[in-house]
Amino acid sequence: MFCNQCEQTAKGIGCNIAGVCGKNEEVADLQDLLIHALQGLALFAQEGRKKGIIDDATDLFALEAIFSTLTNVDFDPDRFVVLINKAVELREAMKVKVAAAGGTTDFTEPPATFIPTGSVADLVAQGAALKLIENLDSDVNIRSLKQTLLYGLKGIAAYADHAAILGQKDPAIAAFCYEALAILLVPGLTVEQCVPVAMKAGEINLRAMELLDAANTGTYGHPVPTPVPLGHRKNKCILITGHDLHDLELLLKQTEGKGIDIYTHGEMLPCHGYPELKKYPHFYGHFGTAWQNQHKEFPNFPGPILFTTNCIQKPRDDYKDRVFTNGLVGWPGVKHIADKDYSAVVAMALAMPGFTDEVDNGSVLVGFGRNAVLGVADKVIEAVKSKAIRHFFLVGGCDGAKPGRDYFTKFVEQVPKDCVVLTLACGKFRFFDQQLGDIGGIPRLLDVGQCNDSYSAIQIAVALAKAFDCEVNDLPLSMIISWYEQKAVAVLLTLLYLGIKDIRLGPSLPAFITPAVLEFLVNTFDIKPIAANPEEDLKAILG
Template sequence: MFCNQCEQTAKGIGCTVVGVCGKNEEVADLQDLLIYSLQGLSLYALEGRKLSIVDEDTDLFILEAIFSTLTNVDFDPDRFVELINRSVELREAMKAKVASAGGKTDFKEAPASFIPTGSVADLAEQGKALDFLNNLDEDNNIRSLKQTVLFGLKGIGAYADHAAILGQKDLAIPAFCYEALVMLLTPKLPMDDGVALVMKAGEINLRAMELLDAGNTGTYGHPVPTPVPLGHRKNKCILITGHDLHDLELLLKQTEGKGIDIYTHGEMLPCHGYPELKKYPHFYGHYGTAWQNQQKEFPNFPGPILFTTNCIQKPRDDYKDRVFTNGLVGWPGVKHINDKDYTQVVDMALSMSGFTDDVDNGQVLVGFGRNSVLGVADKVIEAVKSKALRHFFLVGGCDGAKPGRDYFTKFVEQVPDDCVVLTLACGKFRFFDKDLGDIGGIPRLLDVGQCNDAYSAIQIAVALAKAFDCEVNDLPLSLVLSWYEQKAVAILLTLLFLGIKDIRLGPSLPAFISSDVLNFLVSTFDIKPIDTPETDLKAILG
């Protein structure tokens, strides 16, 4: 195996024996083979697009399949076998449609005629023989650009899949997935074409996040400022973690009136701010901090745990028996729910002790999406003009277990009292419970939401720039971002597409970025690696 798609990749180079995430060699090789098989499907689907042949099942499948290879989603080899075989079935069906319409079907690229072997072990050997990432291109810089596109695609797939679940779709997104996967097959891809593909990935991800935002807010309302308890109360309980609001809604409906409280973990925290979710009286509070601490937190939770989507480490044996997975998430030996019927989870919650006392650990505020922030835009603008508010910082992104992420805690702690910190995604759990006070009634720590709510943060910045009659890059706004997996890559590409400059990125720069590509990003967008909080604050504020 060779995998360098996440920030914590071994030795800052790549995982070659087992993934830092817990992914074993077999799963890694199967994931590579799945992407390879999707390239074959994409050749015919892209040709089909030229002939106005569009198949919704294929479009939805490409998003889900790409998403399944994102860090910390699926570790179950059997399910990758199903996805690989399904990709070939869809490829052959699309090939037949294209042939009937008189389109091209004589593709010479190897994925177009790939035939999967039967067993898990044999398929893994096929994947291993590809040495997929290393063979994307002979040229190190072109390979770097291709990897950037591929990893951005995985983030796009995640957001577009979530949006589709809520009924929000755009044919341009799967079309780009086909285009990009085919472009990855192009030998000696010109550098300019590679850069253009990277920028287009950022544009398409902006659309995917817009769709997901429309799905979330259209279904559950725009978030409103909401206090969320960090303690617990005496009652039966279920913990849900991940990203999917629809899964949470279904769990709330299926536990209504059963004497069970629902607690969030990780990126589910912002869900407490959505009006259509917060209306459930048993939607109570938030348990624990970020995902990297779950190995300490989860054994202490006195109820079942429902994992949705990614950013979840493989559960330890001492609590694995009460873990349930949903959607794409899966590990061998862990109970998986395929039909959204959470009866097993509910029954387990009722059989367990739950919390036997009341504990007050304070609370945090969520719900500062664009509607809430722009609803007090006049106060914000006046505070800036009166110099009561000097600077905005967006400090957020992915969290992880690698040393060095305490930078973000120290940074926020040292932000001067006349500055506001906006935050989003699970990176906020480094400092989400800090009491930073307020500036004229405006909280100094504003939780914008999940990682996909970068869309909301972008809209806030655009609106403020319009109010001040300037460009976004001229605002008193600095982005200090942490990254871990491929949704963060997709968001970064969106920021670059929008021309956002002077971004500080950490804890380390992507291992898949070559020195020449990095130099291009630095010279074009002034991207910087984080230094120390003191040095960076001084450089930003003077």
């Protein structure tokens, strides 16, 4: 096993015995084998497109399968066996169609003829033998760029899959995924050949995020500023965590009128701002504070817990019997719901005690998506012109357990009172309950939403630049980005594609970025690692 796709990778180099995230060697090798199988499918799907052959079901499967290799999605070996065999089955079906259309089918790359063995153990051996990362390229810098592309691709697939669930699709996204998977097989590439593909990944991810934004706002309305209780009230309860708005909607519908309150955790918090979700009176509050405390908190929640697509880490044994998973999420021994029927979750909630008292822990304000922020753009612009607002800081991204993330808490605590903090994604749980006050009625802490709402933050920046008749890089705006997994890589590629410079990234730089590639990023985009302390960065930014 070798995996260095997330920020907490062992010793800042790579996990080679077991993943710090909880992934074992068996799952890591199966994930590599699935990518290998998808590369075979990609070769024929690309050729099929040349002949006008586009299969929507195949495209959707490819996105789901790539997504399943993201950090903290699916740690169930048996489910990878199904995905690997399905990828080969679809490859062979596409091969037949391509041949009938007169296309090329005599590919010599190993994934084109890969045959999976029968048992899990044999498949694991096949995956281990690939040495997928090591064999991306013999040149460490080209390998680094290919890894950046691969990990960005996983993020793109995640956003595209979420959008597709709500009916928003673009065949160009799957087409690029096939292109990228095939490029990873090409030996002897140069830096000059790799960089444009990485920039195209940023462009495609922007499109995927645009689709997801349209899917979420088109289905549930534009978020509106909404206070969310952090305490609880006396009632039966269910906790939902992850990212999937559709799963939340289904849970709300299936618990309506049953005397059960729904609480969010993690990146589900911003869902309270969507009009079509907040209309349910039993959609009550948010449970939990910082990401790293979740395992201490979950056992104290007196009801079942539903994990949806791309959650945090796998549940601990002492509360695993109360956990249900959905979508792409899966762990051995955890109950998986494949048909969106939450009756078992509801039955457990009714059987458990729920909250037997009422506690007021205050509230936090969510719902500052682009529509809400741009709705008061005139006030924001005037505040900047009058110097009431000196600077904006986008402090967002992923959270994780690795030491050093308290930097982001300290940073926000020390942001001057004439500055505004925009935040999104689970990184905000380092400071989301800070009471920063307001500037002329404009809250100093604006929750833009999930990591899935990065498009909204980008549109806010673009609109402000247009209002001030300048480039985004000329705005009084600084980006302080924390990263953990592959969606953050995809968003970073999008920011680079858009030409955004002077991004501060932390708490540590990706292990898959070599010194030479880092030098290229610094020289081209002025990317900076965060300083040892926030005081240093604030001084550099504000003078």
